[in-house]
Amino acid sequence: MFEFQLHHTEGQARAGSLTLPHGIVETPAFMPVGTHGTVRGLHPEEVRRAGAQIVLGNTYHLHLRPGEAVVQALGGLHRFTTWDRPMLTDSGGFQVFSLEGLRKIEEHGVQFVSHIDGSTRTITPESSMEIQWALGADVAMVFDHVVPGQAPWELAEEGMERTLRWLDRCRRRHSELVDQWASGPVGQEPRLGSPLPTSPLAHWQTLWPIIQGGTHDDLRMRSLEGTLARGPWTGIAIGGLSVGEPKPVMHRVLEGLAPALPAGVPRYLMGVGFPDDLLEGIARGVDLFDCVAATRNGRHGSAWTSTGKVNIRAASLKLSEAPLDADCDCETCRRFSRSYLRHLFMAEEMLGLRLVSIHNIRFLIRLGEQARVEIQRGTFDRWRQTWLERYHTRRGES
Amino acid sequence: MFEFQLHHTEGQARAGSLTLPHGIVETPAFMPVGTHGTVRGLHPEEVRRAGAQIVLGNTYHLHLRPGEAVVQALGGLHRFTTWDRPMLTDSGGFQVFSLEGLRKIEEHGVQFVSHIDGSTRTITPESSMEIQWALGADVAMVFDHVVPGQAPWELAEEGMERTLRWLDRCRRRHSELVDQWASGPVGQEPRLGSPLPTSPLAHWQTLWPIIQGGTHDDLRMRSLEGTLARGPWTGIAIGGLSVGEPKPVMHRVLEGLAPALPAGVPRYLMGVGFPDDLLEGIARGVDLFDCVAATRNGRHGSAWTSTGKVNIRAASLKLSEAPLDADCDCETCRRFSRSYLRHLFMAEEMLGLRLVSIHNIRFLIRLGEQARVEIQRGTFDRWRQTWLERYHTRRGES
Numbered sequence: 001m002f003e004f005q006l007h008h009t010e011g012q013a014r015a016g017s018l019t020l021p022h023g024i025v026e027t028p029a030f031m032p033v034g035t036h037g038t039v040r041g042l043h044p045e046e047v048r049r050a051g052a053q054i055v056l057g058n059t060y061h062l063h064l065r066p067g068e069a070v071v072q073a074l075g076g077l078h079r080f081t082t083w084d085r086p087m088l089t090d091s092g093g094f095q096v097f098s099l100e101g102l103r104k105i106e107e108h109g110v111q112f113v114s115h116i117d118g119s120t121r122t123i124t125p126e127s128s129m130e131i132q133w134a135l136g137a138d139v140a141m142v143f144d145h146v147v148p149g150q151a152p153w154e155l156a157e158e159g160m161e162r163t164l165r166w167l168d169r170c171r172r173r174h175s176e177l178v179d180q181w182a183s184g185p186v187g188q189e190p191r192l193g194s195p196l197p198t199s200p201l202a203h204w205q206t207l208w209p210i211i212q213g214g215t216h217d218d219l220r221m222r223s224l225e226g227t228l229a230r231g232p233w234t235g236i237a238i239g240g241l242s243v244g245e246p247k248p249v250m251h252r253v254l255e256g257l258a259p260a261l262p263a264g265v266p267r268y269l270m271g272v273g274f275p276d277d278l279l280e281g282i283a284r285g286v287d288l289f290d291c292v293a294a295t296r297n298g299r300h301g302s303a304w305t306s307t308g309k310v311n312i313r314a315a316s317l318k319l320s321e322a323p324l325d326a327d328c329d330c331e332t333c334r335r336f337s338r339s340y341l342r343h344l345f346m347a348e349e350m351l352g353l354r355l356v357s358i359h360n361i362r363f364l365i366r367l368g369e370q371a372r373v374e375i376q377r378g379t380f381d382r383w384r385q386t387w388l389e390r391y392h393t394r395r396g397e398s
Numbered sequence: 399m400f401e402f403q404l405h406h407t408e409g410q411a412r413a414g415s416l417t418l419p420h421g422i423v424e425t426p427a428f429m430p431v432g433t434h435g436t437v438r439g440l441h442p443e444e445v446r447r448a449g450a451q452i453v454l455g456n457t458y459h460l461h462l463r464p465g466e467a468v469v470q471a472l473g474g475l476h477r478f479t480t481w482d483r484p485m486l487t488d489s490g491g492f493q494v495f496s497l498e499g500l501r502k503i504e505e506h507g508v509q510f511v512s513h514i515d516g517s518t519r520t521i522t523p524e525s526s527m528e529i530q531w532a533l534g535a536d537v538a539m540v541f542d543h544v545v546p547g548q549a550p551w552e553l554a555e556e557g558m559e560r561t562l563r564w565l566d567r568c569r570r571r572h573s574e575l576v577d578q579w580a581s582g583p584v585g586q587e588p589r590l591g592s593p594l595p596t597s598p599l600a601h602w603q604t605l606w607p608i609i610q611g612g613t614h615d616d617l618r619m620r621s622l623e624g625t626l627a628r629g630p631w632t633g634i635a636i637g638g639l640s641v642g643e644p645k646p647v648m649h650r651v652l653e654g655l656a657p658a659l660p661a662g663v664p665r666y667l668m669g670v671g672f673p674d675d676l677l678e679g680i681a682r683g684v685d686l687f688d689c690v691a692a693t694r695n696g697r698h699g700s701a702w703t704s705t706g707k708v709n710i711r712a713a714s715l716k717l718s719e720a721p722l723d724a725d726c727d728c729e730t731c732r733r734f735s736r737s738y739l740r741h742l743f744m745a746e747e748m749l750g751l752r753l754v755s756i757h758n759i760r761f762l763i764r765l766g767e768q769a770r771v772e773i774q775r776g777t778f779d780r781w782r783q784t785w786l787e788r789y790h791t792r793r794g795e796s
Contacts, residue, residue, distance in 0.1 A: 036741070
């Protein structure tokens with residue numbers, strides 16, 4: 001369990017497979033984000049048919065609504081949502097640190113004001129572990145101190161050092177939870193008689209650390225060293241990127257980390273990304289990605305295609321019989337015309353948001369699948385360059 | 399084509415089958431409403447899997463958005479929306495007459511102000527036929543003069559008489575369109591290379607008249623006589639009911655019409671209904687129903703169940719592992735708990751609206767299927783009484 005096998009490499013790019021309690025994730029892979037226990041606007045079957053191997057749940061949002069006690073009583077996030085493949089939860093760190101002006105950071109944890117009912121709450125490294133344990137995803141993330149995009153060295157160091165101290169606390173609490181569970185009565189299983197099969201190890205869970213340090217290469221390296229010194233780990237995440245810094249800076253940080261990261265562990269670049277970010281990340285050794293852009297853009301009628309972005313409301317689509325992207329194999333492109341999709345958006349019909357979200361999700365997942373094939377063939381770098389050129393220059397023609 | 403076969407009767411209740419260019423509709427049947435060329439919130443595959451044999455499109459809405467010219471250019475409403483089963487369009491009459499204060503009724507037609515862009519538009523009996531022909535549904539409806547729910551005799555008579563005069567004009571224009579098409583070059587087919595099969599008769603279309611006369615039995619009978627005198631027809635609709643009058647009044651009107659309606663023609667009760675309305679209508683000889691309540695209630699979190707209505711936001715559902723309705727075979731009930739559905743509504747996730755809409759649609763469609771079986775067995779009336787008693791007294795227990 002939690003085993004990662006590296007099958008092929010080409011430069012820093014990697015093709016591997018990660019075994020988790022609920023299944024195998026072939027990498028590189030994009031993970032759709034299911035904020036409230038649903039990938040926004042989509043049915044779990046649609047997410048599955050789009051090829052998703054793993055989805056992400058948001059600890060912050062699920063803690064506030066419906067609350068981890070409800071999810072646990074209903075048998076955990078897998079049974080509650082009926083998603084039976086691997087799942088990862090973030091720690092809530094990114095969300096609470098985003099509540100600028102509504103949160104107070106202390107060594108103990110973060111006090112914040114709920115965006116829903118205005119109540120005061122606290123998340124600590126320990127409670128983040130407890131919440132994530134109750135949610136029961138395959139992978140839990142460490143509660144980290146996230147600093148703003150282009151934070152100065154001193155602030156970035158503070159966040160990075162605190163993240164290491166919190167890593168110790170997270171690991172301790174998480175180990176306790178695992179030990180308690182492992183020494184409990186056999187068959188101590190979620191009680192809901194769900195229609196979905198659940199592996200006897202479904203409630204087993206691993207914990208991944210997060211590398212911080214902002215855009216400062218020396219801090220990133222110290223963060224990595226401190227993290228590895230506390231290892232071993234079954235996966236390592238890189239946080240605090242794609243938060244406002246220029247893309248070349250993100251690339252430089254990734255390039256600095258890649259040679260120092262252990263080869264046998266999957267690397268997860270948090271909150272990234274857009275189609276070009278995926279290819280640039282993969283070229284720099286990243287195995288896993290997540291981002292809400294696919295569904296958020298989909299809801300706003302912005303579709304990614306192999307020839308660039310398409311605004312689904314554009315008047316030029318009014319009579320277009322063509323699919324969103326002639327190269328795409330998603331359910332939307334196989335069935336519906338641009339004209340119909342435009343009509344749904346103009347008439348503010350929910351189906352439109354859904355159909356474009358399905359397309360965007362599939363677009364990123366397929367990009368991971370294609371990259372994997374190209375890495376296996378040793379043609380990834382050439383393919384990536386051709387792909388990016390077409391994507392950046394054609395601007396949504398069809 | 400357009401043949402109706404009556405297989406079984408029990409009292410006034412009927413089990414039949416209606417052959418249309420895009421397929422057979424086994425009656426009694428509920429038709430989901432696809433206002434803007436989509437059953438709100440649902441994918442055509444979901445509507446199909448819910449057992450829908452025929453859906454309804456709204457001429458008024460489609461005329462304004464995207465406009466019938468767009469739909470026709472894309473190959474008609476079937477290809478545009480990818481719904482390949484039978485379809486019926488209303489005439490726009492009900493919608494324009496609902497625009498109280500924004501419309502002017504003349505013998506020529508109705509002038510109204512578009513609710514979208516404020517432009518002034520006119521629909522006449524002739525243009526309604528032209529719009530519906532361009533949309534290309536299997537069944538077009540006559541442009542009728544709808545009067546308010548409990549209109550006095552004089553106003554109801556005016557609307558009823560005008561509906562008969564407009565029926566003449568609709569029939570004339572519709573016949574011209576059919577003749578033009580039939581004498582045109584062979585294979586004058588919609589041009590879109592759609593992935594869906596289209597019958598060579600797909601653009602054939604029939605026209606159904608609408609009985610008006612408000613709640614006045616004598617006017618209803620005159621409307622029916624005038625309509626039959628202008629026949630024969632392949633179907634007859636009953637309009638202007640379920641618009642505010644007490645339910646016993648609607649039942650009385652239906653009871654008055656039933657013996658006088660020709661047995662070999664399907665009867666369509668427009669804009670009805672709720673679960674109990676379906677059973678009461680079937681008992682009074684109705685074969686077809688349509689109503690937006692299933693999806694509208696679904697979007698508002700109100701679910702019909704065999705034991706009454708359930709408010710999906712109720713606190714009592716918070717930890718309920720039960721499906722919405724243990725007796726239901728819909729996709730939602732087979733997969734999701736009340737607790738999860740409640741969570742989706744509390745978190746304002748679109749998936750919630752969809753899942754409850756799927757349930758409500760399936761609930762009405764299944765009611766038609768069950769009624770059909772009971773009529774075939776000769777046990778409909780007893781079943782209906784038991785069903786209604788349980789529905790009205792149990793109030794959503796599970």
